[in-house]
Amino acid sequence: xxxxxxxxxxxxxxxxxxxxxxxxxxxxxxxxxxxxxxxxxxxxxxxxxxxxxxxxxxxxxxxxxxxxxxxxxxxxxxxxxxxxxxxxxxxxxxxxxxxxxxxxxxxxxxxxxxxxxxxxxxxxxxxxxxxxxxxxxxxxxxxxxxx
Numbered sequence: 252x253x254x255x256x257x258x259x260x261x262x263x264x265x266x267x268x269x270x271x272x273x274x275x276x277x278x279x280x281x282x283x284x285x286x287x288x289x290x291x292x293x294x295x296x297x298x299x300x301x302x303x304x305x306x307x308x309x310x311x312x313x314x315x316x317x318x319x320x321x322x323x324x325x326x327x328x329x330x331x332x333x334x335x336x337x338x339x340x341x342x343x344x345x346x347x348x349x350x351x352x353x354x355x356x357x358x359x360x361x362x363x364x365x366x367x368x369x370x371x372x373x374x375x376x377x378x379x380x381x382x383x384x385x386x387x388x389x390x391x392x393x394x395x396x397x398x
Contacts, residue, residue, distance in 0.1 A: 269318075276305055276314060 275288050292299040294366035308314050 272302070272305070273315070275302070 271280065271284055271288060276284060288302075292302055305314060308317065323359070
């Protein structure tokens with residue numbers, strides 16, 4: 252995985268990099284850099300809120316530790332997500348593919364057998380079929396005939 256993705260401040264703003272931000276917060280930046288950063292903060296509300304939030308952290312030394320910790324946590328979360336995504340790939344599951352192919356093959360074979368067996372059954376056409384009725388002879392009907 253690309254290390255640029257793991258660094259939380261690398262893609263936050265293209266005009267300012269991590270070192271400029273750290274120098275500004277620790278008051279080691281030049282006047283020109285300070286002016287440029289403050290101009291960027293006026294133009295970008297998100298950057299302004301981020302700098303204000305970072306200024307609230309008391310010792311500037313802890314800021315670097317927080318950034319490192321956030322980068323490590325982000326790296327863990329990204330690798331965990333990547334592992335979960337890789338786990339669900341079909342190409343890594345040959346038994347699942349084999350089972351699906353087998354079921355499809357069995358379904359096709361069953362369909363072909365069913366079609367062939369239905370051809371051999373005699374067809375009954377409603378027009379040509381005649382209904383034969385038989386007269387049932389019951390003892391009462393025989394008595395009536397003889398009388």
